[in-house]
Amino acid sequence: MQGSLWADAQKQGNQARAPDIDLSELESLFSTATVTSSSEKGATRRGSAINKPEIVHLVDMRRANNCEIMLTKIKMPLPDMISAILALDTSVLDNDQVENLIKFCPTKEEIEMLKFFLELMKVPRVEAKLRVFAFRITFSTQVDELRTNLTTINDATKEVKESLKLRQIMQTILTLGNALNQGTARGSAVGFRLDSLLKLSDTRARNNKMTLMHYLCKLLAEKMPELLDFDKDLIHLEAASKIQLKLLAEEMQAINKGLEKVEQELAASENDGAISVGFRKALKSFLDAAEAEVRSLISLYAEVGRNADSLAQYFGEDPARCPFEQVTSILVIFVNLFKKSRDENARNVEAEKKKLEKEKEKASAAGK
Template sequence: MQGSLWADSQKQEEQPKAPEIDLSELESLFSTSAATDASRADKGGSKRGTSISKSETVHLIDMRRANNCEIMLTKIKMPLPDMMNAVLALDTSVLDIDQVENLIKFCPTKEEMEMLKNYNGKKEMLGKCEQFFLELMKVPRVESKLRVFSFRINFSSQVKDLRSNLNTINSASKEVKDSLKLRQIMQTILTLGNALNQGTTRGSAVGFKLDSLLKLSDTRAKNNKMTLMHYLCKLLAEKMPELLDFHKDLHHLEAASKIQLKIVAEEMQAVSKGLEKVEQELTASENDGAISMGFRKALKNFLDTAEADVRSLISLYSEVGRSADSLAQYFGEDPARCPFEQVTSILVIFVNMFNKARDENARNAEAEKKKLEKEAMKEKQNTSGK
């Protein structure tokens, strides 16, 4: 730069003269190691050249992602080509759902694929993650195929669980509507209500709201020792004891009360959408060439049974929808305002309160019996003593 020491040194007339240097002395003092190294290189051949040309691993992918990818690959414990063969064969005996989900997580992005496509160096110098990505990139739409594989693995258990839940809902609805014992208990409760409301506008009711069942344990007698639920159980025990075990008619009620129809609908939609994705990938893979031949064959075999399963499931789902609505209508309720989940929840609470009151009545009766027996024994002893 102008004005610098080095710019000024260009002006020879102003430059102070440097002392004369004895080059032989300088070399003997400071160039020994360099000369020796040169000599060694000449004698030993390629040692020095090897250190310069030593190959190093090339990392193109973000180091954190690459490290996580390598950790994931250690858990698969098989050569990459074997792994991809298992994916293309939809072989569930080789890869499980966790491994497939991890492979999906580490599918290369568009940017990463472009980076690898534009790499001009030796493939062998790339890191494990980069080599893994290159292996995945050999398969057209590899992420879509992996998602199809994931759906294939989950399908059987997903359909099984859905069918089980739908059958439970159907069974619970049928059991409630078919139970003559429950019907008689409902009629008894209506009769009690009309008797209590005698002389009022509510004294000639032909039915009651379902949530009124929950008020039976809140309505207490004047002496505060008994609730209307206790009285109902007492009345039935005396007049119609065969009704006390009505809960045995309702085997599926409690299980059905834990099923949310909204979640069932979402799962049904997920299965249908998943099957659509499978069909789309099957069509798209027609143009893949030889690499997808085994994949297409395995996918066709899966679709043959899967489509039939889903059709059957959709039919059952429609039937269950009608069955669930009919349960609310059976109690005179509007399904829109009192959906299946609410009906079953109320009935489960009612059953539990009924059984609790029935058992308490039995314990109190037993205690009263023992008390009377004790008093009678005491009276007898007093009489004999006189």
């Protein structure tokens, strides 16, 4: 309870007060109402497909095998064979061997393919360098997206905890619950479980025309109408409810691992020689800036973790039992149900007003 809205409310007195309730009206509507619980649905995330490494054949397999057989018949080092061809030395190569070599001269397509691989082979650990390059390209986007999501969670947490209107509505719901349960062990509660908010729309009046959520909105409209737009205090709540902390942790880990690969390749490329001088200079510049970004991101990530836990604690819940995703999901559903009931009440009031006006007009016309 310590640090929760329930504990704070007892210190703040009238600042978080609930409106006065007409107990006789409440009793007439809900005295025999029963509460049904709502179930929660869990979301599953499909694992990403694992791509198997693909084998690239530079030369057709059959052609490569035949070439290998031909070379075993010539039985000489390749440099000697090339020298004999260039010297037109008939003492080294006979006609059959030359004819076989003609058959296995590389095609234009094979030459282009081999040029590509030979160029890549000039660069030490070319695959590692390409992976570092790919990380460099996506780094800013990854960091920006992660920072945006983390900031959204922080903003939503702050908005919920600082909304005096939400606090007063929670106190009103508590007062309603105690009024309904008066005379029982539950009639003097100092707080309630967060998922109880979802039961307000399941609790129906005896006439079956009104739910406890409708009654809450009616009560507030009559006594404290300034609270009806409390949802405007919570502008980041819905966006935050769609963010999974587990995925943010995975993104944070991926950025850290990518940075480790950058550091490893920077160290390894020291012995590459002249070919990697420009690469090392560009990579060092990127690493210096990236490390500062990641340090800031790690600090924000740790802050968000504390704030996410504090949101559950604010409602007197255990973060292990009621994690951030569940808290925000419940609050979003509650806000939407509240708005729906509020709007339905307003339409009913307007319809009733028009009905009375028509009745007055008819009565007036009849009097004339």
